[in-house]
Amino acid sequence: MNQYFHNMINGIQTVFEGMSITLASMFQGPATVEYPDVDVRSVDSIRVGLKGKRGYKGNLRGMPENYRGILDVDMSICTACLICMKACPIDCIAITNVKCDKRKLQGKNGKPAAQTRAATRFDIDIAKCMFCGLCVEPCPTGAIFHTNEFEMNRDNLEGLILRFVAPEEAEKASKRAAEIAVEQAEKKAALAKEKAAAKGEDS
Ligand code: SF4
Ligand code: SF4
Numbered sequence: 329m330n331q332y333f334h335n336m337i338n339g340i341q342t343v344f345e346g347m348s349i350t351l352a353s354m355f356q357g358p359a360t361v362e363y364p365d366v367d368v369r370s371v372d373s374i375r376v377g378l379k380g381k382r383g384y385k386g387n388l389r390g391m392p393e394n395y396r397g398i399l400d401v402d403m404s405i406c407t408a409c410l411i412c413m414k415a416c417p418i419d420c421i422a423i424t425n426v427k428c429d430k431r432k433l434q435g436k437n438g439k440p441a442a443q444t445r446a447a448t449r450f451d452i453d454i455a456k457c458m459f460c461g462l463c464v465e466p467c468p469t470g471a472i473f474h475t476n477e478f479e480m481n482r483d484n485l486e487g488l489i490l491r492f493v494a495p496e497e498a499e500k501a502s503k504r505a506a507e508i509a510v511e512q513a514e515k516k517a518a519l520a521k522e523k524a525a526a527k528g529e530d531s
Contacts, residue, residue: 364479391476395474395476396459396460396461396474397459397474397475397476397477397478398454398474398475398477398478398480398490399452399454399457399463399464399472399473399474399475399490400472400473400474400475401450401452401471401472401473401492402470402471402472402473403447403450403471403492403493405433405434405469405470405471406447406450406469406471406472406492407433407441407442407443407444407445407468407469407471408423408425408443408445408446408447408450409445409468410423410425411466411467411468412463412464412466412467412472413463415462415463415465415466416462416463417460417462418456418457418458419456420452420453420454420456420457420463421450421451421452421453421463422449422450422451422453423447423449423450423451424447424448424449425445425446425447425448426445426446426448426501426502426504426505427444427445427446427505427508427509428443428444428445428446428501428504428505428508429504429508430442430443430444431443433469434469435468435469435470436467436468436469436470439468441468441469446501446504446505447492447493447498447501448493448498448501448502449491449493449498450491450492450493451489451490451491451492452489452490452492453488453489453490454480454488454489454490455485455488455489459474461474
């Protein structure tokens with residue numbers, strides 16, 4: 329009998345405990361943000377978003393630094409080395425390249441990097457991308473990186489392919505590559521001629 333009353337009191341007590349938490353949360357602000365009215369991507373916009381309105385009272389700091397959002401590529405430091413393309417486990421990245429004039433670049437961790445190739449195509453299929461970051465890690469110059477952007481609404485799959493090389497840039501690079509090939513062939517021919525002439529003098 330004692331046990332029966334003990335269980336009953338215990339049951340009533342736990343119901344009151346649960347209901348008191350529910351009651352308290354009714355008078356607190358919401359624990360969620362009103363996305364997309366509140367932009368969670370930067371501190372400033374969060375402040376603006378919350379200004380003058382009752383809403384989330386927590387400590388929002390925007391997106392974390394290591395957030396893996398939509399990829400971006402800084403083509404000015406990309407060496408078209410294809411490392412990121414080979415690192416992608418699901419073939420989201422498509423790069424084609426041609427020879428270009430050699431230039432030195434500042435690589436990641438202070439290591440020097442050289443550019444000998446220029447991209448004529450650099451596409452990333454965001455529809456397939458799983459934001460794993462495997463392409464970002466091995467990039468020698470830090471050209472490919474994740475942004476903190478996560479919105480990319482398109483009404484067709486084609487629109488989800490990011491293209492980082494404009495057709496006119498690709499054409500320019502191809503033209504220059506053809507010129508380089510001619511220059512190299514001329515140099516080779518001149519060298520061969522010099523060698524042949526030197527051989528003739530010796531004999
Ligand atoms: S983040 Fe991952 S899936 Fe997306 S392109 Fe890079 S390696 Fe491929
Ligand atoms: S690994 Fe980096 S440098 Fe090489 S092609 Fe990719 S983005 Fe460009």
